[in-house]
Amino acid sequence: MATLNHLKIVFTGTPGAGKTTAIGALSDTPPVVTDVRNTDASLGKENTTVGLDFGQVDLGDGQFVRLFGTPGQLRFEFMWQIIATDALGLVILVDNSRPNPLDDLAIYLDAYKDLLPTMSCAVGIGRTIECPLPTVDDFCDMLAARGLLFPVLAVDVRKREDVLTLVDTVLVQAEMRL
Amino acid sequence: MISPSSTVSSDRRELKLLVQNLTDADIAKANAFLRIGCERLKFDWKIVYSGELDVLMLGSDDAQTVRGMVDDPVATLRVIDAHAARTETSPHLVRPLEYERFIEMLSDVERRVAATSAATSAATPAVPAVPAVPAAAPAAAPVSSKPSLNTTLPDPAPPPAVALPPAARFRLRRWPPLVLLQGYRYHPRLASFLSARHLDLDELARLSNVGKEECQEFLLALMKAEVLDVELAGVRRPEPPTPPPPVSTAATTSPRRPPVSSPPAIDRGLLGKIRLSLGLTWRR
Numbered sequence A: 001m002a003t004l005n006h007l008k009i010v011f012t013g014t015p016g017a018g019k020t021t022a023i024g025a026l027s028d029t030p031p032v033v034t035d036v037r038n039t040d041a042s043l044g045k046e047n048t049t050v051g052l053d054f055g056q057v058d059l060g061d062g063q064f065v066r067l068f069g070t071p072g073q074l075r076f077e078f079m080w081q082i083i084a085t086d087a088l089g090l091v092i093l094v095d096n097s098r099p100n101p102l103d104d105l106a107i108y109l110d111a112y113k114d115l116l117p118t119m120s121c122a123v124g125i126g127r128t129i130e131c132p133l134p135t136v137d138d139f140c141d142m143l144a145a146r147g148l149l150f151p152v153l154a155v156d157v158r159k160r161e162d163v164l165t166l167v168d169t170v171l172v173q174a175e176m177r178l
Numbered sequence B: 001m002i003s004p005s006s007t008v009s010s011d012r013r014e015l016k017l018l019v020q021n022l023t024d025a026d027i028a029k030a031n032a033f034l035r036i037g038c039e040r041l042k043f044d045w046k047i048v049y050s051g052e053l054d055v056l057m058l059g060s061d062d063a064q065t066v067r068g069m070v071d072d073p074v075a076t077l078r079v080i081d082a083h084a085a086r087t088e089t090s091p092h093l094v095r096p097l098e099y100e101r102f103i104e105m106l107s108d109v110e111r112r113v114a115a116t117s118a119a120t121s122a123a124t125p126a127v128p129a130v131p132a133v134p135a136a137a138p139a140a141a142p143v144s145s146k147p148s149l150n151t152t153l154p155d156p157a158p159p160p161a162v163a164l165p166p167a168a169r170f171r172l173r174r175w176p177p178l179v180l181l182q183g184y185r186y187h188p189r190l191a192s193f194l195s196a197r198h199l200d201l202d203e204l205a206r207l208s209n210v211g212k213e214e215c216q217e218f219l220l221a222l223m224k225a226e227v228l229d230v231e232l233a234g235v236r237r238p239e240p241p242t243p244p245p246p247v248s249t250a251a252t253t254s255p256r257r258p259p260v261s262s263p264p265a266i267d268r269g270l271l272g273k274i275r276l277s278l279g280l281t282w283r284r
Helices: A017-026 A073-086 A101-110 A135-144 A160-176 B024-039 B097-118 B187-196 B203-209 B212-224 B269-276
Strands: A008-014 A034-038 A047-049 A054-061 A065-068 A089-095 A121-126 A152-155 B014-020 B042-047 B055-058 B073-079 B093-094 B169-172 B228-229
Touching: A008 A017, A017 A054, A017 A089, A017 A160, A047 B055, A054 B269, A073 A101, A073 B024, A089 A101, A089 A160, A089 B187, A089 B212, A101 A135, A101 B055, A121 A135, A135 A152, A135 B187, A152 A160, A152 B073, A160 B203, A160 B269, B014 B024, B014 B097, B024 B097, B042 B203, B073 B097, B093 B097, B169 B187, B169 B212, B187 B203, B187 B212, B203 B212, B212 B228
Parallel strands: A008 A065, A008 A089, A089 A121, A121 A152, B014 B042, B014 B055, B055 B073, B073 B093
Antiparallel strands: A034 A047, A054 A065, B169 B228
């Protein structure tokens, strides 16, 4: 029987989508971040993650749910699937203020396509207030066109409640797989 | 003051949104939202400053006399600052105006206007079509007419009664439109349950720990939106095999996968523990 010590939920998605923030919203301990000064002006932020973000939720009895955040840049794609393997769930975050958010999501759906059929997954779309287009429903259409059915929610990852709602939808799927 | 937007002429019925004591920024945003959201709205909306109106959008506590107004508005939406939102009990929008919330509230008004029109049309009692359900399906008890969103707009006419087919099981065909998920925080949760496999009303209520009445109301809304696959009693199709717990296929697709031990055994107790630790408790 495997130990339960390595339960993990993985946050992935575009640079600036809020993976680090989302992990910080849930983690019992200050998240370990691997941010460095950003040199890509197109990202529009001071720091960006180049390794893993890590946080954890203490379940008691020595059990933890580990929260991993992948580096967003495409050049780190080789890490994405490795990190998500055997995860309890995957949360894909998309920044709707980027030039092509639908294309962004497509990159992650392609990257995880081997895992998605058996993976509990949810998609969170950020900055929908400032950038209402494409709409959340456009993202749903895109998933439907690929034969995928995952929760797609507008989120503000600075709000713990929003992050919790996303994670809850992942846990529900995990429960239904039992 | 920003002038009202000019509406594109169409065959659709026009509804008037009368703005009062709003900032230029509010009005500009409302105009932009109406342009962007016109495909999601069933009526053409026009912002006006006087005369007939369907909705009063108010930037102050008290409405002033509206020149030319004959009938009361279908709804009054107060626009308030975020700090006042906690104590506001009437239908309201919070500054800065949010697109989804704005469209959602206008959509709610549209439903009410449509329901009123249907109610006054004696010739054709309006019973909306229920997708994927045979017409011969016997009707269960009518459901509550409570609006599906957390607004408390005036209710001029109750929506026509529709019912879930008895003993039916439901599963999402696709993720529902956002407008059906906002308002109640448990709607995304219910939709998640329905995304995984067919469930009947009792199963959905039991698994989600959400009240049966709320589950029923949500299922009806999903049926109206035509995103539900409905499996009727006696014609149950074999459920597609439930995927196993998250076991990766990456071992065969990626040589870079590091060696790992077998995945953890997950059970409901463990998931409950995770929920408890995160503060995700569902007691309704």
